[in-house]
Amino acid sequence: MAVIPDIEVVVLDVLGTLVDEPSGLRAGIREAVPTSDAGCVDELLALWQRHGERERQHIARGTRAYANTSVIDQEAAQLVADRAEFTDPPTLARLATAGQRLPPWGDSLAGLERLSRHFPVLGLSNAAHSALLRLNAHAGLRWHQALSAETVRAYKPAPEVYRLALDTAGCAPERVLMVAAHAWDLRGARAAGMRTAYVHRPVGDPPTAGDDFDGHFGGLDELVTALTGG
CATH class of the missing domain: 1.10.150 (DNA polymerase; domain 1)
Incomplete structure (x- = not known):
């Protein structure tokens, strides 16, 4: 299992990664x-x-x-x-x-709760502000902060969306980990200097042989264990 050291803040995609769109x-x-x-x-x-x-x-x-x-x-x-x-x-x-009204994946709620004990955790979604509010409530997603790409009037993988997350995190890009089930999303984050972790979901966009992400995980629980050591 890959270990990703020196992370201060974890940023997670929402649609497809934490909920089954x-x-x-x-x-x-x-x-x-x-x-x-x-x-x-x-x-x-x-x-x-x-x-x-x-x-x-x-x-x-x-x-x-x-x-x-x-x-x-x-x-x-x-x-x-x-x-x-x-x-x-x-x-x-x-x-x-x-x-x-999208259902969470089976490991999403427990994984977020475990992560939040160790790191500041941000959601970063293309969903509109009001839609993200209701989606989080319906699925039971609990964040330290949930960010909508609507703030910068763009959609991932536009670079300004990742800059929004980095500005909120307030630390060096290489100390911020972007987690997603979509390789296209992680490529955008990597271009912004962020660390990257792919989490497999049945509806995701898997990495290709040319992708160089920091970690590949079978589920959110595997990622949390790698980051927290337990």
Whole structure:
């Protein structure tokens, strides 16, 4: 098991790393379209995810003004409603907030609690401020501080998002550890000078042979043990 020394602050991604985003969105879609079979739900989920990825890319390229995740999720929910052919406003409104009701992975809550006994722990999420507040409450995530990329009006892996975490941590980048289940996120953190740890999740973006992260872990519990020695 990799050991990562000389860490002062731990920063964790939220969506996908601490909560199961696809499962939560599937649940929201099934609730909105209860007659859908599994294949239809997966198709609607893919529609939602493609929209989010496309719009974040437009924002990164400067071809769309910044819009937070609440706006983009509202748009995605409308696309799902159009495809599934439902128009009920309360159903659409609830579907648009499905991303605020995501279940935590089995080791997330205990892992955060253990980490917080040894380090200042920050969440760093692309989720909007208000969405992150409700997501943390629903999933039971407890932080010393939770940071939203909305503060800098950008999305990871934009460098200004990692600078937000580093400014909050108040120490040298090489003493700040970024933890994520997405290699693309860790590449952005590494470019900002942060240490990096990949935690495996079934829905993550695994490292490639060319990635040089400080640690690879099978779960959050393994990471905490490596950092704390027990």
